[in-house]
Amino acid sequence: MPELPEVETTVRYLKEHIVGRQIQGIKIFSKKQFLDNPNLIVGAKIVGVNRQGKMLLFSLGNDKKILIHLKLTGQLVFAPHLENNQANYPRPIPFSGGNTLPGRATRVVIYFSDNSALFFNDLRKFGWMKIVEGKRIKELENLGIEPLSSRFTIKTLTSLLTGTKRAIKTVLLDQTKIAGIGNIYANEALFLAGVLPQRPANSLTEKEIKKLHQAIISVLKGAIRHQGTSAADDAYVQPDGRSGRFQSRLKVYQRDGEKCFSCKKIIKRIKLGGRGTFFCPHCQK
DNA sequence: AGGGGTACCTGCGGGC
DNA sequence: TGCCCGCAGGTACCCC
Secondary structure (H helix, E strand, O other): OOOHHHHHHHHHHHHHHOOOOEEEEEEEOOHHHEOOOHHHOOOOEEEEEEEEOOEEEEEEOOOEEEEEEOOOOEEEEEEOOOOOOHHHOOOOEEOHHHOEEOOOOEEEEEEEOOOOEEEEEEOOOOOEEEEEEOOOOHHHHOOOEOOOOOOOOHHHHHHHHHOOOOEHHHHHHOOOOEOOOOHHHHHHHHHHHOOOOOOEHHHOOHHHHHHHHHHHHHHHHHHHHOOOOOOOOOOOOOOOOOOOOHHHHOOOOOOOOOEOOOOOOEOEEEEEOOEEEEEOOOOOO
16 A cells, blocks of 8 residues: 555544554564564553654554554554454454455454454565654654655755656655655656656756646645555555545556557556556657 | 665466 | 466665
């Protein structure tokens, strides 16, 4: 689920549903993915849920925090009411779409004292949760600017692009420059801006940078408005188990071989920096 | 500095 | 049917 709009959608949902709840127990199915001693936070209360870039942060009443990265296939699913008490777990519970939880991809479960629970599912096991403490959190310190903050101006973007010949798409994906853009939205933003992904960042004109700035903001906001993108393999779901709805609005991502909605020419796919890269050779210069 | 390759995992779909 | 390959929303690490 891992780009800014999906993480933001998750954060907004969890702010409503897990803040105030007390952690009663933690069940770990995949040891490598919960990197600390869970006993450090049993009994603690969730007092805040936030995001920075693609990282999630649960603030606890005891001054500790849970830091989470969902990587490629992580998802957080909230079950408001378990039908059985914790002692019966792991035992599948009915969930939306005929699924049950815990499922085969469930790696960690956080049980709350009111008989609700949060499931961390992650098919490919790249995601992780860890406990952090104190003001300085090294995983967050290298993150670049938040693209939906007021600090992300045309001027800021210009300064990020002028000093480098790297491909513009590679720069957009660089979390130390801008935090939160992933492969879907980098492709989409460049299409909206009419800029080819392989263009050297320092070759963009003032006008193109302005357009790209606008494109980044509008594609991220649009995706948040539609609760994120659930691509074909459905790795991303909202915490209530529902899919996002932005996939039907994608203009180029995974549309290679299909017609550009704007000019009807065929969308192309290349590999750039090891990532699938999609663009319209006619609309993007 | 930054490009390329590999690694971490699992599963799916396509070609033969 | 079975096998091998490439592919997947991310990022860290190595070597050059």
